[in-house]
Amino acid sequence: xxxxxxxxxxAAVIGIGRIGMKHENDPKRLKPATHxxxxxxxxxxxxxxxxxxxxxxxxxxxxxxxxxxxxxxxxELLKDVKPDIVSIATWKDTHYEMMKLCSKYEIPAIxxxxxxxxxxxxxxxxxxxxxxKGIHLFINHRRRFxxxxxxxxxxxxxxxxxxxxQANCLYVYGLITTGTHVIDTLRFLLKDIAGEVKWxxxxxxxxxxxxxxxxxxxxxxxxxxxxxxxxxxxLNIKDYDLFDFYFYGRKGKVVIKNIGRDIEIYQIRExxxxxxxxELADKPVGxxxxxxxxxxxxxxxxxxESLQGKAxxxxxxxxxxxxxxxxxxxxxxxxxxxxxVKV
Numbered sequence: 001x002x003x004x005x006x007x008x009x010x011a012a013v014i015g016i017g018r019i020g021m022k023h024e025n026d027p028k029r030l031k032p033a034t035h036x037x038x039x040x041x042x043x044x045x046x047x048x049x050x051x052x053x054x055x056x057x058x059x060x061x062x063x064x065x066x067x068x069x070x071x072x073x074x075x076e077l078l079k080d081v082k083p084d085i086v087s088i089a090t091w092k093d094t095h096y097e098m099m100k101l102c103s104k105y106e107i108p109a110i111x112x113x114x115x116x117x118x119x120x121x122x123x124x125x126x127x128x129x130x131x132x133k134g135i136h137l138f139i140n141h142r143r144r145f146x147x148x149x150x151x152x153x154x155x156x157x158x159x160x161x162x163x164x165x166q167a168n169c170l171y172v173y174g175l176i177t178t179g180t181h182v183i184d185t186l187r188f189l190l191k192d193i194a195g196e197v198k199w200x201x202x203x204x205x206x207x208x209x210x211x212x213x214x215x216x217x218x219x220x221x222x223x224x225x226x227x228x229x230x231x232x233x234x235l236n237i238k239d240y241d242l243f244d245f246y247f248y249g250r251k252g253k254v255v256i257k258n259i260g261r262d263i264e265i266y267q268i269r270e271x272x273x274x275x276x277x278x279e280l281a282d283k284p285v286g287x288x289x290x291x292x293x294x295x296x297x298x299x300x301x302x303x304x305e306s307l308q309g310k311a312x313x314x315x316x317x318x319x320x321x322x323x324x325x326x327x328x329x330x331x332x333x334x335x336x337x338x339x340x341v342k343v
Contacts, residue, residue, distance in 0.1 A: 011047050
């Protein structure tokens with residue numbers, strides 16, 4: 001991979017809608033809340049330029065940073081500014097195209113929103129191309145930039161709840177749009193103890209729910225290499241937001257709830273009702289988090305340290321490719337009448 005030892009790195013953002021920039025206006029969100037905010041506040045980085053077709057977005061960018069250069073054409077930006085880092089926060093159907101453009105101009109580091117692409121073929125092609133050119137790629141699977149999930153992963157490996165034998169997770173707003181975070185989080189936490197995902201069953205959520213028109217919610221089962229099965233369930237974001245995980249082991253339970261803010265660890269107790277039986281305790285013995293984590297600053301630090309040769313991407317193209325492969329298999333299962341599809 002290419003290394004650049006600079007005092008200040010130039011960054012640009014292509015696509016400054018919601019996750020690109022507009023969430024900076026949400027008074028409840030922890031800042032930075034967007035790619036724009038991440039680079040605008042990052043040490044060792046200068047936010048040099050943004051690109052978007054919507055003039056109101058460009059005006060807002062200038063209100064947040066009067067020095068930032070604005071463009072409506074991404075290629076023009078890349079030629080003029082020659083950034084060291086580019087964030088791609090456009091619609092998912094343009095991710096492949098934008099990464100190809102950044103590859104053409106050999107941008108040293110690319111941060112791309114999920115999913116990496118809409119097809120496995122495009123995803124494989126761009127991952128191989130960027131690897132060949134030594135370009136650093138970071139896919140914004142945000143739980144990989146949650147500082148509390150790294151010790152939790154180690155605790156699960158070390159048997160904090162014993163052998164993990166069942167799990168289920170719940171999400172909202174589209175299999176590809178949000179389900180990609182679920183799949184990537186499961187692989188992040190379970191790969192070392194359960195192996196890779198080997199098969200899936202998908203079943204479309206037939207209850208009314210809000211999602212992108214081309215991306216309905218899908219429920220199902222996800223089968224790991226060691227036999228662990230994870231149930232995937234979806235709800236309606238118009239009712240309430242949700243992103244929860246439940247891991248059941250032989251010695252207890254781990255819950256990740258409140259859209260990931262809270263992590264709770266439960267042990268086993270003697271049953272107060274039945275002699276000789278045990279139950280899961282109703283109160284956790286360990287509580288972690290309870291607050292939003294600064295995932296964008298964690299991501300920015302990973303990008304800068306990778307450019308300096310001190311780190312590698314924590315959310316690689318290969319990991320994103322695997323998540324997309326699993327998601328497409330789930331869609332294929334739905335199309336085949338909820339049949340098992342091997343991954």
